[in-house]
Amino acid sequence: xxxxxxxxxxxxxxxNKPVVVGMKAGLMMRGVMVAYDIHMxxxxxxxxxIVNNEVQRKLGETLIRGDTVIYxxxxxx
Amino acid sequence: xxxxxxxxxxxxxxxNKPVVVGMKAGLMMRGVMVAYDIHMxxxxxxxxxIVNNEVQRKLGETLIRGDTVIYxxxxxx
Amino acid sequence: xxxxxxxxxxxxxxxNKPVVVGMKAGLMMRGVMVAYDIHMxxxxxxxxxIVNNEVQRKLGETLIRGDTVIYxxxxxx
Amino acid sequence: xxxxxxxxxxxxxxxNKPVVVGMKAGLMMRGVMVAYDIHMxxxxxxxxxIVNNEVQRKLGETLIRGDTVIYxxxxxx
Amino acid sequence: xxxxxxxxxxxxxxxNKPVVVGMKAGLMMRGVMVAYDIHMxxxxxxxxxIVNNEVQRKLGETLIRGDTVIYxxxxxx
Amino acid sequence: xxxxxxxxxxxxxxxNKPVVVGMKAGLMMRGVMVAYDIHMxxxxxxxxxIVNNEVQRKLGETLIRGDTVIYxxxxxx
Amino acid sequence: xxxxxxxxxxxxxxxNKPVVVGMKAGLMMRGVMVAYDIHMxxxxxxxxxIVNNEVQRKLGETLIRGDTVIYxxxxxx
Numbered sequence: 402x403x404x405x406x407x408x409x410x411x412x413x414x415x416x417n418k419p420v421v422v423g424m425k426a427g428l429m430m431r432g433v434m435v436a437y438d439i440h441m442x443x444x445x446x447x448x449x450x451i452v453n454n455e456v457q458r459k460l461g462e463t464l465i466r467g468d469t470v471i472y473x474x475x476x477x478x
Numbered sequence: 479x480x481x482x483x484x485x486x487x488x489x490x491x492x493x494n495k496p497v498v499v500g501m502k503a504g505l506m507m508r509g510v511m512v513a514y515d516i517h518m519x520x521x522x523x524x525x526x527x528i529v530n531n532e533v534q535r536k537l538g539e540t541l542i543r544g545d546t547v548i549y550x551x552x553x554x555x
Numbered sequence: 556x557x558x559x560x561x562x563x564x565x566x567x568x569x570x571n572k573p574v575v576v577g578m579k580a581g582l583m584m585r586g587v588m589v590a591y592d593i594h595m596x597x598x599x600x601x602x603x604x605i606v607n608n609e610v611q612r613k614l615g616e617t618l619i620r621g622d623t624v625i626y627x628x629x630x631x632x
Numbered sequence: 633x634x635x636x637x638x639x640x641x642x643x644x645x646x647x648n649k650p651v652v653v654g655m656k657a658g659l660m661m662r663g664v665m666v667a668y669d670i671h672m673x674x675x676x677x678x679x680x681x682i683v684n685n686e687v688q689r690k691l692g693e694t695l696i697r698g699d700t701v702i703y704x705x706x707x708x709x
Numbered sequence: 710x711x712x713x714x715x716x717x718x719x720x721x722x723x724x725n726k727p728v729v730v731g732m733k734a735g736l737m738m739r740g741v742m743v744a745y746d747i748h749m750x751x752x753x754x755x756x757x758x759i760v761n762n763e764v765q766r767k768l769g770e771t772l773i774r775g776d777t778v779i780y781x782x783x784x785x786x
Numbered sequence: 787x788x789x790x791x792x793x794x795x796x797x798x799x800x801x802n803k804p805v806v807v808g809m810k811a812g813l814m815m816r817g818v819m820v821a822y823d824i825h826m827x828x829x830x831x832x833x834x835x836i837v838n839n840e841v842q843r844k845l846g847e848t849l850i851r852g853d854t855v856i857y858x859x860x861x862x863x
Numbered sequence: 864x865x866x867x868x869x870x871x872x873x874x875x876x877x878x879n880k881p882v883v884v885g886m887k888a889g890l891m892m893r894g895v896m897v898a899y900d901i902h903m904x905x906x907x908x909x910x911x912x913i914v915n916n917e918v919q920r921k922l923g924e925t926l927i928r929g930d931t932v933i934y935x936x937x938x939x940x
Binding site for chain 7: 724732733734736738743744745746750751752756768769770771772773774776777
């Protein structure tokens with residue numbers, strides 16, 4: 402039945418694809434994940450800060466510090 | 479009387495089964511746990527953010543960072 | 556007068572007995588402690604979230620992450 | 633003039649004596665300290681949660697996780 | 710197709726360029742990043758604290774402690 | 787011009803002298819510092835909790851956990 | 864064009880000079896930095912707690928714990 406999946410597989414499979422990132426302090430960002438490391442530090446390209454499902458601020462390329470990440474999910478849009 | 483149970487046994491026994499995850503910052507998620515590691519990083523498939531017992535947002539496959547987990551419990555539904 | 560007691564003795568003595576767990580973010584849980592490890596990760600069986608001395612939610616078997624624990628106390632009921 | 637005192641001397645001198653424990657999240661507990669370790673995990677016997685100088689809840693024997701401790705002081709009563 | 714990008718590449722590419730830094734406790738700073746290290750400690754030159762898109766305070770050269778960083782993004786202005 | 791001063795020199799020079807300790811969660815204590823270690827765990831003798839420049843509670847000898855310390859300053863009174 | 868600057872250079876260059884220190888919990892201090900270490904523990908001489916640009920409290924020589932520091936900036940006044 403194949404090998405057991407590991408949590409970082411999701412990061413690897415999401416490279417160069419759009420993701421949603423839930424962060425501490427109630428922040429949410431959306432963008433294309435172009436890099437990550439073992440601390441979950443990630444770079445989003447075309448990053449946008451989302452508030453109530455609306456774009457509050459466009460940041461462009463952005464480094465997010467891993468210890469502020471709550472969840473990361475591939476985005477459908 | 480058998481071997482002593484260990485906390486991570488629950489994660490292993492919950493693979494590919496629905497779980498509820500209580501998280502810091504008052505978040506709760508529900509989904510099928512398809513991966514975990516020793517830091518309690520987990521992947522939920524068909525993840526949903528739950529607020530007041532209602533689905534607030536469907537996220538699909540989602541990586542949850544271990545240090546934001548408060549509790550994980552197999553879900554009955 | 557015997558050997559000096561150590562904090563984890565309480566966990567060992569509470570195995571398979573009901574405990575109350577005070578947790579960060581104002582959560583309190585009650586259940587039968589069936590497993591623990593050196594990080595204070597624990598499994599409660601028949602876990603219940605308690606608010607104002609009333610059961611708010613029944614979770615069944617639940618893994619509680621050690622770094623969210625404030626206190627653990629054998630329960631009299 | 634004798635040897636320099638060290639912070640953990642207070643814990644050692646307080647074994648089997650009543651203490652007050654100030655904890656994060658605004659909690660205060662009182663009880664007889666019957667065990668401690670190098671992480672400041674402690675066991676209080678006859679532990680009570682104190683709010684506004686009144687007993688809010690009697691917990692009996694209680695393990696307090698060291699990283700939630702703010703201060704520990706021998707109690708006069 | 711070339712080498713995989715890593716999160717700290719963004720810091721290296723932003724040296725001596727203007728950046729926006731989102732920080733814990735709701736702070737945001739803007740300035741020219743003239744130094745960083747592996748802990749994400751950074752020095753901004755001509756640092757300004759930004760509140761509601763307006764400059765609240767000019768700090769000049771400023772060391773920002775890495776563990777307070779939430780995100781770092783090259784600034785377009 | 788002599789040797790460079792180090793932060794812990796202040797602790798060493800303050801032994802057996804009155805200090806003010808600013809702590810997380812808005813607490814402030816005053817007392818005579820009779821012990822410290824490399825984690826900044828300290829013992830204050832005749833410790834008092836101070837609120838709005840007034841003594842709110844006399845604690846006597848008190849162990850303060852280092853990671854709750856914000857600042858320590860020799861007290862003039 | 865010379866060597867790359869590192870974040871701790873700012874601390875070294877600020878020795879015996881006035882600095883402003885932004886700290887967690889909304890505190891800000893001003894004083895002359897007379898010592899620092901690799902944890903960013905620092906000693907300020909003539910330290911003052913600043914609230915809304917006014918001196919709220921004069922502390923004299925003060926040890927600030929590094930993990931409470933948000934930013935450090937040379938002060939112009």
